[in-house]
Amino acid sequence: MTAKIAIQGLEVVFDRFRALKGVDLDVREGESYGLVGESGSGKSTLLRAITGLAPAASGTITVNGKPLGKTRDKAFYREVQMVFQDPYGSLHPRQTVDRLLQEPLAIHGIADGEKRIERALDEVGLGKGFRFRYAHQLSGGQRQRVAIARALILEPSILLLDEPTSALDASVQAEVLNLLEEVRRRRKLTFLMVSHDLAIITHMCERLMVMQNGEAVETLTASQLIGHRVSEDYTRNLLRASEGFLRTA
Amino acid sequence: MSAETIQSRREWLLSDQPASRLQARLGRAYVSWRRFSANRLALVGMLIIIALLVVAAFADVLAPYSPTVGDLKNARLLAPSAAHWFGTDDLGRDIYSRIVYGARWTLYVVILVAIIAAPIGLLVGTVAGYAGGWTDTILMRVTDIFLAFPKLVLALAFVAALGPGIENAVLAIAITSWPPYARIARAETLTVRNSDYIKAVQLMGASPVRIVLRHIMPLCISSLIIRVTLDMAGIILTAAGLGFLGLGAQPPLPEWGAMIASGRRFILDQWWVAAAPGAAILIVSLGFNLLGDGLRDALDPRSGDQ
Amino acid sequence: MNDTLLEVDDLRVTFPTRTGLVQAVRGVSFSLGRERLGIVGESGSGKSQTGRAIMGLTPPQAEVSAKKLAFDGIDLLSISPRQRRSLRGNRIAMILQDPKYSLDPVMTIGRQIIETLRTHEKVCKAEARERALAMLQAVQIRDPARVFDLYPHEVSGGMGQRAMIAMMLVTGPELMIADEPTSALDVTVQLDVLKILDKLVAERGMGLIFISHDLRLVSSFCDRVVVMYAGKVVEQIKASELRDAQHPYTRGLLNCMPRIGFERHPLPVLDRKPEWAA
Numbered sequence A: 001m002t003a004k005i006a007i008q009g010l011e012v013v014f015d016r017f018r019a020l021k022g023v024d025l026d027v028r029e030g031e032s033y034g035l036v037g038e039s040g041s042g043k044s045t046l047l048r049a050i051t052g053l054a055p056a057a058s059g060t061i062t063v064n065g066k067p068l069g070k071t072r073d074k075a076f077y078r079e080v081q082m083v084f085q086d087p088y089g090s091l092h093p094r095q096t097v098d099r100l101l102q103e104p105l106a107i108h109g110i111a112d113g114e115k116r117i118e119r120a121l122d123e124v125g126l127g128k129g130f131r132f133r134y135a136h137q138l139s140g141g142q143r144q145r146v147a148i149a150r151a152l153i154l155e156p157s158i159l160l161l162d163e164p165t166s167a168l169d170a171s172v173q174a175e176v177l178n179l180l181e182e183v184r185r186r187r188k189l190t191f192l193m194v195s196h197d198l199a200i201i202t203h204m205c206e207r208l209m210v211m212q213n214g215e216a217v218e219t220l221t222a223s224q225l226i227g228h229r230v231s232e233d234y235t236r237n238l239l240r241a242s243e244g245f246l247r248t249a
Numbered sequence B: 001m002s003a004e005t006i007q008s009r010r011e012w013l014l015s016d017q018p019a020s021r022l023q024a025r026l027g028r029a030y031v032s033w034r035r036f037s038a039n040r041l042a043l044v045g046m047l048i049i050i051a052l053l054v055v056a057a058f059a060d061v062l063a064p065y066s067p068t069v070g071d072l073k074n075a076r077l078l079a080p081s082a083a084h085w086f087g088t089d090d091l092g093r094d095i096y097s098r099i100v101y102g103a104r105w106t107l108y109v110v111i112l113v114a115i116i117a118a119p120i121g122l123l124v125g126t127v128a129g130y131a132g133g134w135t136d137t138i139l140m141r142v143t144d145i146f147l148a149f150p151k152l153v154l155a156l157a158f159v160a161a162l163g164p165g166i167e168n169a170v171l172a173i174a175i176t177s178w179p180p181y182a183r184i185a186r187a188e189t190l191t192v193r194n195s196d197y198i199k200a201v202q203l204m205g206a207s208p209v210r211i212v213l214r215h216i217m218p219l220c221i222s223s224l225i226i227r228v229t230l231d232m233a234g235i236i237l238t239a240a241g242l243g244f245l246g247l248g249a250q251p252p253l254p255e256w257g258a259m260i261a262s263g264r265r266f267i268l269d270q271w272w273v274a275a276a277p278g279a280a281i282l283i284v285s286l287g288f289n290l291l292g293d294g295l296r297d298a299l300d301p302r303s304g305d306q
Numbered sequence C: 001m002n003d004t005l006l007e008v009d010d011l012r013v014t015f016p017t018r019t020g021l022v023q024a025v026r027g028v029s030f031s032l033g034r035e036r037l038g039i040v041g042e043s044g045s046g047k048s049q050t051g052r053a054i055m056g057l058t059p060p061q062a063e064v065s066a067k068k069l070a071f072d073g074i075d076l077l078s079i080s081p082r083q084r085r086s087l088r089g090n091r092i093a094m095i096l097q098d099p100k101y102s103l104d105p106v107m108t109i110g111r112q113i114i115e116t117l118r119t120h121e122k123v124c125k126a127e128a129r130e131r132a133l134a135m136l137q138a139v140q141i142r143d144p145a146r147v148f149d150l151y152p153h154e155v156s157g158g159m160g161q162r163a164m165i166a167m168m169l170v171t172g173p174e175l176m177i178a179d180e181p182t183s184a185l186d187v188t189v190q191l192d193v194l195k196i197l198d199k200l201v202a203e204r205g206m207g208l209i210f211i212s213h214d215l216r217l218v219s220s221f222c223d224r225v226v227v228m229y230a231g232k233v234v235e236q237i238k239a240s241e242l243r244d245a246q247h248p249y250t251r252g253l254l255n256c257m258p259r260i261g262f263e264r265h266p267l268p269v270l271d272r273k274p275e276w277a278a
Helices: A043-051 A074-079 A097-107 A113-123 A140-152 A170-187 A198-204 A222-226 A233-241 B003-013 B021-037 B040-057 B095-131 B133-148 B151-162 B166-193 B196-202 B208-244 B256-266 B272-299 C047-055 C081-087 C109-120 C125-138 C144-148 C157-169 C187-204 C215-221 C239-244 C248-255
Strands: A003-014 A017-028 A032-037 A056-063 A080-083 A158-162 A190-195 A207-212 A215-221 C006-017 C020-032 C036-040 C063-065 C068-071 C092-095 C175-179 C207-212 C224-229 C232-238
Touching: A003 A043, A003 A190, A017 A043, A017 A190, A017 A215, A032 A043, A032 A198, A043 A056, A043 A080, A043 A158, A043 A190, A074 A080, A080 A140, A097 A113, A097 A140, A097 B021, A113 A140, A140 A170, A158 A170, A170 A198, A170 C248, A190 A198, A198 A222, A207 A222, A207 A233, A215 A222, A215 A233, A233 C187, B003 B021, B021 B040, B021 B272, B040 B095, B040 B272, B095 B133, B095 B166, B095 B208, B095 B256, B095 B272, B133 B166, B151 B166, B151 B208, B166 B196, B166 B208, B196 B208, B208 B256, B208 B272, B256 B272, C006 C047, C020 C047, C020 C232, C036 C047, C036 C215, C047 C068, C047 C092, C047 C175, C047 C207, C092 C157, C109 C125, C109 C144, C109 C157, C125 C144, C125 C157, C157 C187, C187 C215, C207 C215, C215 C224, C215 C239, C215 C248, C224 C239, C224 C248, C232 C239, C232 C248, C239 C248
Parallel strands: A032 A190, A032 A207, A080 A158, A158 A190, C036 C207, C036 C224, C092 C175, C175 C207
Antiparallel strands: A003 A017, A003 A056, A207 A215, C006 C020, C006 C063, C006 C068, C224 C232
């Protein structure tokens, strides 16, 4: 198995605050990998460092065997795309779905735009009727589907998912998670998914890393987690918390 | 057109599922229009501006006399009458005709200033806001320097340097009125710069130029249109002020400010000479202000989301 | 449940919009004793508006009507705004989702608690301070004297929410409405806050309305659950009997969440039926 994404000793510093304190990670080709942690654990920062949205202070990031420098070229963005957490904030308020989907094609000079847009909308379960709507005419789940379509339209091989369902209702969350699994299977994508919810990560991912305060706590497989075969207290706490409230008499 | 076709057209415009780019755009415009037209005062403002446009376009038809050549012998400083609705001035020219022709110059000034100042402000503001760092500091300090002087004084200095005349007055006003637009555009840019939808475009590999031009500027434009419309009254007044001081339009051009200046000498005995152009300035300024207020409700990007 | 604290019968909340009247709450009825009642629903189900209507915090443009909306025998819809205000904070309290927005940013936490107390009771400064400190202690803030002098932005989310609970409980209310009180918090902190809330409610014999989107959390915390959909109550059920829920919506909500140790691919999704909203 080759490493699709390999990270060594990654540090990210914002105004002297160390958001990531030397994190190692390797994600295999075709794998779905989860990052779990609470707020401030650095899980989202890790995703942003890969895309170049957060500056890496030190450490190396390798994608497809190619080490990344300070800036990312266009070819990188055809390989790696991201879906954001907040479906209300990630779509331009003055652009139709059509325009949103056309933008990446225009940037990369891709010719068969019409076909690709139709196919992308089809793939995320939105029909033609949605093509010329503005973001405010869509529900949260529909917006997130558009965001997924936008990420897929460049046909990347890696999808970074930053809490893609945490702003959605439970029933809509299920639909979006199913959709993500389906596109992964169909397109043989590699997922790197961030969530605060252990249940979602074990549902979606084969392996995961638990993070806290900018550091990796431990790396587990989903089956280890399901079998409660964890070695760190912090992970155990998270597991207990995810089971809901238990009244102690 | 029957009531039914109107109804079906409205449905087409308000459709939740537009079938084409055009329909989506028209639908959006229609929603804005409905919000705008719900405001009575804004409609009054728009009517005033439309009237101004009509008067300017058909000045030749509407004006009974020449705006520049008067009857010095028989018609000096006549009071308003059936022959001369607003009376005549000291050179025997019909004031009504001069005001009608003056509408052209007022429009000329307002439109030219808007066309020059708004894009400069938009460009400076969005670039400063998006680039940040040194670019931002330098651009904003330059803006501050312009803002530090009173507008009219600065315009006076420019006209003094460039020489009097209406073209130079326009230029001077434009040069002094872009800084507030730059401020607005920058503030707007700062609020959207870190939003996820701009980040998403960055992750598409879009260049900064493309992001500013195609994604940030469209968001700033509506607040800018509102501000420019509200400023139009100020532009007219500044132009009139320059005209009044003899630095704007030169005689015999029928510019309203210059007309007040020349009427000033008779203001106690022949009040109509100054009052008529004064009223014209007042009404048009009011019109632009009402229109701007209405546009603010109709175009406000924040309310536009829902 | 011998003594009824709150009675809600056919509660409706109507909002005027550009396109006409929209009913956010469409005839909700339930009654509450000294127990923990959960109101669960997805966004737009009217659960928050129900809580706000009971509290009297409905936006002024909206209209609230009900056959009966009575707290401890007092008809909430017919009393004056002043009487309503004095009930609010004194006998009925509310905790909102994010303490960042519900605490006054320019006042120290201690002062806010004292202010709340002194608005409703005549107590001297020293005693108010005593009681505020005791309350901070009760919400398990380890160093109450220090937190007392802090501003809301100086404390973490979990601490802020505890301070909020302290502020709401200091007057000893009989009914507490908690609208998503822990949704903005990390999971581990969430449980601590719930534990505190649980203990205080039990000790003081309060009635609690716990509004949340999280059916599983609510069912593990409350005695009874009201499930809302599109402004209506679709099911009322004992939390312990939730597994045998009858309504397909309740069952769908329970099923569609991923659970550790229950592999289902794809996840079951809700098939929304129009008649649920009818």
